[in-house]
Amino acid sequence: xxxxxxxxxxxxxxxxxxxxxxxxxxxxxxxxxxxxxxxxxxxxxxxxxxxxxxxxxxxxxxxxxxxxxxxxxxxxxxxxxxxxxxxxxxxxxxxxxxxxxxxxxxxxxxxxxxxxxxxxxxxxxxxxxxxxxxxxxxxxxxxxxxxxxxxxxxxxxxxxxxxxxxxxxxxxxxxxxxxxxxxxxxxxxxxxxxxxxxxxxxxxxxxxxxxxxxxxxxxxxxxxxxxxxxxxxxxxxxxxxxxxxxxxxxxxxxxxxxxxxxxxxxxxxxxxxxxxxxxxxxxxxxxxxxxxxxxxxxxxxxxxxxxxxxxxxxxxxxxxxxxxxxxxxxxxxxxxxxxxxxxxxxxxxxxxxxxxxxxxxxxxxxxxxxxxxxxxxxxxxxxxxxxxxxxxxxxxxxxxxxxxxxxxxxxxxxxxxxxxxxxxxxxxxxxxxxxxxxxxxxxxxxxxxxxxxxxxxxxxxxxxxxxxxxxxxxxxxxxxxxxxxxxxxxxxxxxxxxxxxxxxxxxxxxxxxxxx
Amino acid sequence: xxxxxxxxxxxxxxxxxxxxxxxxxxxxxxxxxxxxxxxxxxxxxxxxxxxxxxxxxxxxxxxxxxxxxxxxxxxxxxxxxxxxxxxxxxxxxxxxxxxxxxxxxxxxxxxxxxxxxxxxxxxxxxxxxxxxxxxxxxxxxxxxxxxxxxxxxxxxxxxxxxxxxxxxxxxxxxxxxxxxxxxxxxxxxxxxxxxxxxxxxxxxxxxxxxxxxxxxxxxxxxxxxxxxxxxxxxxxxxxxxxxxxxxxxxxxxxxxxxxxxxxxxxxxxxxxxxxxxxxxxxxxxxxxxxxxxxxxxxxxxxxxxxxxxxxxxxxxxx
Numbered sequence: 001x002x003x004x005x006x007x008x009x010x011x012x013x014x015x016x017x018x019x020x021x022x023x024x025x026x027x028x029x030x031x032x033x034x035x036x037x038x039x040x041x042x043x044x045x046x047x048x049x050x051x052x053x054x055x056x057x058x059x060x061x062x063x064x065x066x067x068x069x070x071x072x073x074x075x076x077x078x079x080x081x082x083x084x085x086x087x088x089x090x091x092x093x094x095x096x097x098x099x100x101x102x103x104x105x106x107x108x109x110x111x112x113x114x115x116x117x118x119x120x121x122x123x124x125x126x127x128x129x130x131x132x133x134x135x136x137x138x139x140x141x142x143x144x145x146x147x148x149x150x151x152x153x154x155x156x157x158x159x160x161x162x163x164x165x166x167x168x169x170x171x172x173x174x175x176x177x178x179x180x181x182x183x184x185x186x187x188x189x190x191x192x193x194x195x196x197x198x199x200x201x202x203x204x205x206x207x208x209x210x211x212x213x214x215x216x217x218x219x220x221x222x223x224x225x226x227x228x229x230x231x232x233x234x235x236x237x238x239x240x241x242x243x244x245x246x247x248x249x250x251x252x253x254x255x256x257x258x259x260x261x262x263x264x265x266x267x268x269x270x271x272x273x274x275x276x277x278x279x280x281x282x283x284x285x286x287x288x289x290x291x292x293x294x295x296x297x298x299x300x301x302x303x304x305x306x307x308x309x310x311x312x313x314x315x316x317x318x319x320x321x322x323x324x325x326x327x328x329x330x331x332x333x334x335x336x337x338x339x340x341x342x343x344x345x346x347x348x349x350x351x352x353x354x355x356x357x358x359x360x361x362x363x364x365x366x367x368x369x370x371x372x373x374x375x376x377x378x379x380x381x382x383x384x385x386x387x388x389x390x391x392x393x394x395x396x397x398x399x400x401x402x403x404x405x406x407x408x409x410x411x412x413x414x415x416x417x418x419x420x421x422x423x424x425x426x427x428x429x430x431x432x433x434x435x436x437x438x439x440x441x442x443x444x445x446x447x448x449x450x451x452x453x454x455x456x457x458x459x460x461x462x463x464x465x466x467x468x469x470x471x472x473x474x475x476x477x478x479x480x481x482x483x484x485x486x487x488x489x490x491x492x493x494x495x496x497x498x499x500x501x502x503x504x505x506x507x508x509x510x511x512x513x514x515x516x
Numbered sequence: 517x518x519x520x521x522x523x524x525x526x527x528x529x530x531x532x533x534x535x536x537x538x539x540x541x542x543x544x545x546x547x548x549x550x551x552x553x554x555x556x557x558x559x560x561x562x563x564x565x566x567x568x569x570x571x572x573x574x575x576x577x578x579x580x581x582x583x584x585x586x587x588x589x590x591x592x593x594x595x596x597x598x599x600x601x602x603x604x605x606x607x608x609x610x611x612x613x614x615x616x617x618x619x620x621x622x623x624x625x626x627x628x629x630x631x632x633x634x635x636x637x638x639x640x641x642x643x644x645x646x647x648x649x650x651x652x653x654x655x656x657x658x659x660x661x662x663x664x665x666x667x668x669x670x671x672x673x674x675x676x677x678x679x680x681x682x683x684x685x686x687x688x689x690x691x692x693x694x695x696x697x698x699x700x701x702x703x704x705x706x707x708x709x710x711x712x713x714x715x716x717x718x719x720x721x722x723x724x725x726x727x728x729x730x731x732x733x734x735x736x737x738x739x740x741x742x743x744x745x746x747x748x749x750x751x752x753x754x755x756x757x758x759x760x761x762x763x764x765x766x767x768x769x770x771x772x773x774x775x776x777x778x779x780x781x782x783x784x785x786x787x788x789x790x791x792x793x794x795x796x797x798x799x800x801x802x803x804x805x806x807x808x809x810x811x812x813x814x815x816x817x818x819x820x821x822x823x824x825x826x827x828x829x830x831x832x833x834x
Contacts, residue, residue: 056558056602056796064560137570139559193604209613210784211687236685236782238665244672244684368795398552398797405556416561428562435564 044217045513046230047495049506050242052256054210054235057193060180061129061138066417069177070255070506071213071233075116076180076198079107079126079158080170084501086279086331086420088170092121092181092199093158102165102457107158113222115183116203123152128184130160130173140179142428142435143172146454165455167462168421175420176505201226201509211235227497227512246271246490252513253491253498255506259317262488271490274500275319278487281326281425282371282415284379284480285439289407297354299477302411303340304347305386306379312483314378315371319486325470326416326425328484330502333422335467337474347386359388362410368397372413375482379413404438412438415485418503422466423454430473441478525818532814539810540592540803544585547799554601554797575601588803597807598800602793607804610789615808617687618785621708621777622770624701628709629716629766634759636713637720642747644725652717659714664707668780671703685782704781708774712766719762723755730754756827764820771816772809 055068060076063069079093093107113121130150133141146162146169153159162169173179186197196204201223202215216230234251236242239258245251247270257265266273286293286302293299308322321329325337351357363379365372373394380390390411395403403409419425428434431450432442449469456462474481489500494514501507555571572578579587591598597607640652676684682703688696727733728751736746773787786805793801824831 054792057604059604064558064562136574137564137566139563139567141567142562142564208687208784209610210617210788211782234686234782238669238780238782240669241672241685241780241782244677248676248680248684250676250683250686396552396795398554398557398795399550401556401561402551402553414561436561 044227044229047252048232050234050236050251050254058196059193072177073505074202075200076177078174080174105160109156116197122155123158126158127152129181165457167457168423171421226509231508255489274489275486276500276502280417282482286411288440295354297350301347301350303477303480304343307342311378315374320483322483335470362391364393364409364412366397366400528818543806552797557796597804600801601798607800614786614789624705625708626767629713632713633716637717641721641724656714656717659710665776668707723758727751727754760823768813768816771812
């Protein structure tokens with residue numbers, strides 16, 4: 001495969017060396033000037049989606065890039081999948097049962113499923129996929145922390161045994177396509193990273209590096225063949241260009257949208273805007289291994305000094321909801337909490353109590369997420385009101401991650417994206433042993449609650465546990481929570497049946513393109 | 517002469533190889549000195565220490581740096597530039613796939629630059645101090661200073677959104693659809709060409725002015741040679757050497773990738789590849805790309821040196 005691609009690339013290069021001396025002068029305006037991005041192919045038309053970046057690779061078990069999952073959402077399936085309110089629904093598994101002791105999960109699989117290469121899907125594929133993640137310690141192996149074994153007693157049954165009750169198991173295996181069921185042959189041939197074969201509504205067709213990925217519809221899809229003939233994902237990182245494509249009719253759908261353009265788009269009759277509150281959250285964290293941030297009063301003072309509305313307005317032009325905890329309002333796990341409304345007197349007296357009168361604090365943000373850079377300027381201004389001088393340190397994300405893991409920061413700002421279960425929101429971030437607890441927070445009571453939440457199967461009791469844990473975490477200002485951003489996407493009015501989702505999954509299987 | 521030329525080219529190619537080995541050493545050292553860990557970038561923000569260790573080992577990044585260095589050098593000398601950490605594909609393939617877009621944009625860009633700069637620079641010099649000379653100088657100053665992302669966005673707004681004449685972004689290979697390629701390359705090439713053309717206009721103007729003031733032109737004119745002949749045979753010919761130099765530099769710069777223009781027009785060139793590779797610390801791709809770009813730079817320098825001898829026979833290769 002590689003040799004063939006090298007051959008093709010070489011041929012193009014050598015042809016170019018000849019042809020580049022005389023660039024074509026004629027311009028075919030008829031075919032290229034905004035006559036609609038949809039290309040005819042197969043049964044229906046092809047939808048052109050402009051996404052804001054390029055996938056790093058297409059192996060769902062190895063990538064962690066959102067750009068990859070935007071595409072792979074349409075190529076792969078999971079055993080269960082979240083509906084629009086993020087409740088888990090049947091997908092490749094048509095039903096499941098949990099044993100009374102909560103330690104054995106039995107999934108019954110659909111029998112009408114084939115992979116895109118025509119091979120049959122069976123329980124062995126599920127066993128292979130999950131064991132691949134576990135045995136190779138791939139990115140998502142942590143989602144199987146409580147899993148002891150995965151077995152396929154017959155071709156349509158998968159049995160997962162866990163070491164302790166795991167109420168989050170469904171969202172662990174179905175929350176996103178990083179837990180996709182892959183084809184063993186596709187992995188073994190090494191082609192999965194650039195020619196993935198799944199069971200999903202669209203079939204991977206071709207990849208032009210730096211430019212686009214083409215999918216065609218899967219006529220044998222178990223959920224019924226999509227109406228679209230296919231979907232093309234183009235990589236257009238410049239939002240203005242993507243929106244120009246949308247207006248010119250070259251692009252049918254995009255999420256590459258500068259926040260300051262959203263209000264204008266919403267009043268534009270030629271564009272439909274989808275806006276929903278997301279499950280993402282953005283936060284500040286203070287390094288508790290450093291003085292004076294080990295003092296809870298200093299952390300609380302900073303939390304009291306912030307005007308979250310002003311921060312939110314600056315970073316998102318109002319396309320976000322202020323929240324003093326992680327989990328957003330629309331979630332069933334939402335906890336009401338308003339302790340830190342802006343109060344400068346309180347903030348100053350807390351600093352006095354802690355014996356801090358002058359403080360020079362570093363705030364580490366990254367160009368990868370421009371909203372952190374914007375927010376930092378507003379935050380620095382707000383903190384100056386209580387006598388804290390903030391030195392903003394803007395670095396690229398690779399360096400940022402290094403500094404975070406080595407604890408080289410006073411305060412940092414970042415977000416967590418795509419969590420569904422409350423365990424995802426709190427455990428690794430705030431448990432003393434949590435792998436993402438870079439701020440060095442440790443509260444034995446919170447540890448106990450977070451451990452209990454992992455195994456509590458009674459919904460009401462579980463809700464109580466997380467209400468309590470979240471409140472304590474915020475009271476201790478382990479994180480200083482800021483806001484939940486909106487998911488904002490835009491499409492042409494002739495795109496029918498598409499809906500923006502709070503988990504940012506891009507699903508084109510129920511979409512059709514109406515004639516203009 | 518031919519034998520001399522051949523030995524000159526061979527010697528220069530030998531030098532090129534030595535420089536490239538130096539480039540490998542410097543780039544390898546630099547990219548590994550820069551903070552940032554490709555494994556962490558690849559894993560995202562949620563992972564276990566075991567997953568970190570496993571990926572480090574699988575990618576060979578756990579080996580001592582000196583071992584990595586010699587294995588890289590050894591492979592590079594046999595033409596194997598390694599495997600991209602991000603995509604898992606061979607670096608040679610990754611680079612070759614981006615080269616057509618970069619080459620075709622650079623070629624179209626330099627042609628537009630020449631089409632702009634040659635007539636304007638020549639005209640301005642021959643009419644030094646006149647009104648149009650002033651206009652050309654002002655316009656070329658504007659062309660040098662206008663930010664390319666702004667010009668790109670303005671072109672898109674006007675030609676794609678308002679007029680609907682040209683596609684706002686994207687790339688079609690020249691070999692697949694020449695007309696489609698041309699319609700897509702026009703705006704990015706113009707953006708690139710205006711900047712390069714403005715710089716070149718100023719160079720050409722001053723190069724021509726230098727020649728115009730020289731005594732042999734005065735002699736030629738006083739001999740009664742026709743104005744046209746003086747301009748074409750004496751002035752232009754003698755002004756070409758600096759023009760070839762600056763043209764070569766502009767071309768080489770374009771071949772190194774034009775990140776801003778590539779981002780604005782979603783053009784799949786080398787610039788964005790290098791940018792993404794740097795952000796994710798994809799060492800093999802950064803090293804390979806710098807090597808390729810340095811190689812193209814050296815090659816163009818060699819061509820420029822050879823062109824000197826063509827445009828001015830007094831210059832001998834030696």
